[in-house]
Amino acid sequence: MVDTDRLLNTLFALLEVDSPSFNEDKIGLFIEGLLKETGIHVIRQDYGDSFNLVGKYKNPNSPSPPLILSAHMDTIEPTVGIKYNIKDEKLSTKGDTVLGADDKSGVAAIIEVLRVIREHNIQTGDIEVVFTSAEERGIVGAKNLDYSLIEGRYAVVLDVSGAAGTIVKRAPTHHTYTMEIHGMSAHAGIEPEKGLNAIRIASEIIGRIPDGRLDEDTTANIGRITGGTATNVVPETVLIEGEVRSQSVEKLTNTKDTIFKTGRSVTKKYPGASIEIKENEEYRGYSIEEKDPFLTFLKGEFSKKGIEPIIITTGGGSDANVFNQRGIKAINIATGMEKVHSKEEYLDLKEFFKVAEVLLNIVINFKDFAESTP
Known part of the structure; x- marks a missing residue:
């Protein structure tokens, strides 16, 4: 059901908006507009140095504990004047800038899932979307997030390199x-x-x-x-x-x-x-137990699509670190991006499209998981 052409065009549009840490105003306005088009209620939470976006979708016909979907809006530099191309189903730049797939690939995948749910009138549980700022400067947005705005206790964060099925269980x-x-x-x-x-x-x-x-x-x-x-x-x-x-x-x-x-x-x-x-x-670091119900659920959703889950320990941090510290079971999954934080950064589009499909199924099936988990 994922429209890969639309997903790619959304990604292109995001990549063309310069959004270094603490300068997310333009990308924030653009993302806010995309969220509102999907019927999401959007809250802009200012915290001084920048802001976070919190989106909420409540299904009046099938209320349930919300699933949080999260990515960050900022990128490292340079991205001004970005020029990209596609070769062998891999999206990269001409070499003068970074790509910014970290983490605009995560943002684009979440937007596409919300669009599919709306246009096909798919019945899901409640959804919360958290797009943070200044992640690349020390996870600042997540640290300053107003957690009173968040009801969900489970989160999928899309912010790690690797093929579809890559799931982080430990971070430092x-x-x-x-x-x-x-x-x-x-x-x-x-x-x-x-x-x-x-x-x-x-x-x-x-x-x-x-x-x-x-x-x-x-x-x-x-x-x-x-x-x-x-x-x-x-x-x-x-x-x-x-x-x-x-x-x-x-x-x-x-x-x-x-x-x-x-x-x-x-x-x-x-x-x-x-x-x-x-x-x-x-x-702070976190470690998800191998038999953790939420990790098992996510692994199962990848397996249903014929994708072998790849469970990894990472040396990098993400918003998932702060979410877990705040009592939210947050698991980070890959989007297909590789060689991030360099001008050699690229996005494997085959893997990216797979991730979007699996993410859609995760959102659809999360309600059953939440209702069956104590």
Whole structure:
């Protein structure tokens, strides 16, 4: 029942609207219009830096606990001037921008499912749609979502790479940190011996702390280094920005402790130097049990379409992390996008169309699942 031509055209229209994080006004207005065309009541929930869209469909003839469908509106950059082509049933750009299938493929699939339900007068349970903002900047929209607007306790999030049938059962806890190293400035040509080079201290710290893939559960990364003012000044201050992710809170804590202890011990070697460390929890991890009823239901819907479920653990976060933290059983499924966050990003259209078909069946059959699940 999914109209693949219409679905693709909707995706094209979404891709052509530039929507970097915290600048989702244009895409939000466009999506709001699409939702209203499907008969969805739309609430724009402003939270200061941006906004989320919450859509509600209530079936007066068959009320039931609502299923939440969710994707995010923003993309990473660059997307301005996007030009795309289709080759071997794969949608990609000409190479000057990212595609933005992350996560506009998820948005388009949800819109198409709602259209099919309306035009065929399909009887479903209640549906809630959550389109968040600034997901790419630390899941900001989901963190600022007004959860009093949401009644559903189950959510399908469409925001992970992979073929149709890819389902995330585990995602990590993610902490970010900064280490600000303070040395002493001096004229680099006249009296460098009176200075204390913060960049050298920072480089020693970076060379000694864990980095990359540490084990099957844990990764660490230094993402940014800023400091110094000019070549003729011994740099006084350097800021190191990094992160740690792990499926294990214990491993994450131990890795952070190692990083911070290393930073302090190296800095202590240099009289007059100091270090200031700050950390922040971006989101908490989650793990869905293999026999979880909702996971079993989703796997069954893919299997009915002849698609083998692929259950994965991911190192990335999504709105599903925050939803699960807020007591909503949220499971993230793939849309067919690949190589996201790069100019090589593409969308496998065969897989994308399969996902839309399965999502339609998930929405249709969720009412029976909800009524049979305690």
